[in-house]
Amino acid sequence: MTAGYRTPLSRARGLGSAKHGVGHWISERVAAIALVPLTLWAVFGVLRLAAGDYDFAVAWIHDPLNAVLIVLTIAISFWHMHAGMRVVIEDYIHKPLSKSGLILVSLFVCGLAGALAIFSILKVALGGGAY
Amino acid sequence: MTETTKAPLRERPKSPHLMTGGFGSPLLWRWHITMATSILHRVTGVGLYVGGLIAAWWAISLAQGPEHYALFKALMGSLPGKVVMFGLTFAFFYHLANGVRHLVWDTGHGLDVKTANASSVMIFAFTAAATLAVWYIAAITGAL
Numbered sequence A: 001m002t003a004g005y006r007t008p009l010s011r012a013r014g015l016g017s018a019k020h021g022v023g024h025w026i027s028e029r030v031a032a033i034a035l036v037p038l039t040l041w042a043v044f045g046v047l048r049l050a051a052g053d054y055d056f057a058v059a060w061i062h063d064p065l066n067a068v069l070i071v072l073t074i075a076i077s078f079w080h081m082h083a084g085m086r087v088v089i090e091d092y093i094h095k096p097l098s099k100s101g102l103i104l105v106s107l108f109v110c111g112l113a114g115a116l117a118i119f120s121i122l123k124v125a126l127g128g129g130a131y
Numbered sequence B: 001m002t003e004t005t006k007a008p009l010r011e012r013p014k015s016p017h018l019m020t021g022g023f024g025s026p027l028l029w030r031w032h033i034t035m036a037t038s039i040l041h042r043v044t045g046v047g048l049y050v051g052g053l054i055a056a057w058w059a060i061s062l063a064q065g066p067e068h069y070a071l072f073k074a075l076m077g078s079l080p081g082k083v084v085m086f087g088l089t090f091a092f093f094y095h096l097a098n099g100v101r102h103l104v105w106d107t108g109h110g111l112d113v114k115t116a117n118a119s120s121v122m123i124f125a126f127t128a129a130a131t132l133a134v135w136y137i138a139a140i141t142g143a144l
Helices: A008-013 A021-051 A054-062 A064-092 A096-127 B033-064 B066-077 B079-106 B113-140
Strands: none
Touching (some): A054 A096, A064 B033, B066 B079
16 A cells, blocks of 8 residues: 555654545635635625615615625635635745744634624624614 | 754755746746736735735624724725725736636646636736726716
8 A cells, every 4th residue: 555655764753644635625626616606796795885885784784695695705705815825825934833823823813804704794784783 | 874963954956946046036937927827816815815804894894883884984985995995806806717717727627838828818808807897887886
């Protein structure tokens, strides 16, 4: 088997494929495919929101279709942002500690901003804004 | 010989890079349209990362109330805000089109030089047309 090709040092280090590559690769593509229709819809939404005021935006979010689609767009976008930034960091930053640190910062930024945005949308959708 | 000494390893061979001797040195490769589309995918991706944070700020300002939302809209409606939004529109359509091309490439299609060159030109044309179309729609619907 493949283990037979590995040197004794390679086996002792225990490095090599974690067998997670295919699943990770597919999840990146699934997110990217989902974002094609979602972000095109979001452009249409931004055009309408830019022409409207606060009350229009609150009413727009009150529509369950808009609320659900925007939450999905935000959640998948932030996951895609983290996955993409991770690849950029891994390609250009080679010091292990700096690399891991920057990936962690990006994960926390995406997680925090995504959670704040989704909570905010749900608050307006369910509670009627800050009235 | 033991493996415990910290003597520096001999420099390992590196793959050819854009630059031969660091920034400022002559380009190793002649610039090509597929090189431009490749690096621009990353540049626009990082730009859209910032755009995603602006979108989160939009949602937060809406939940914070009319004053915060009015401040957000005033900032994004100002001239610098519009410049940022125009750049984000371009980055979005570019990243979208080139992202779809990457998905096609993942299926093994369109990888030959002639097709890759032609699709690169098509992506720039689509990006320009879509960006201008969205800003034209924004202008006639009162979104500016």
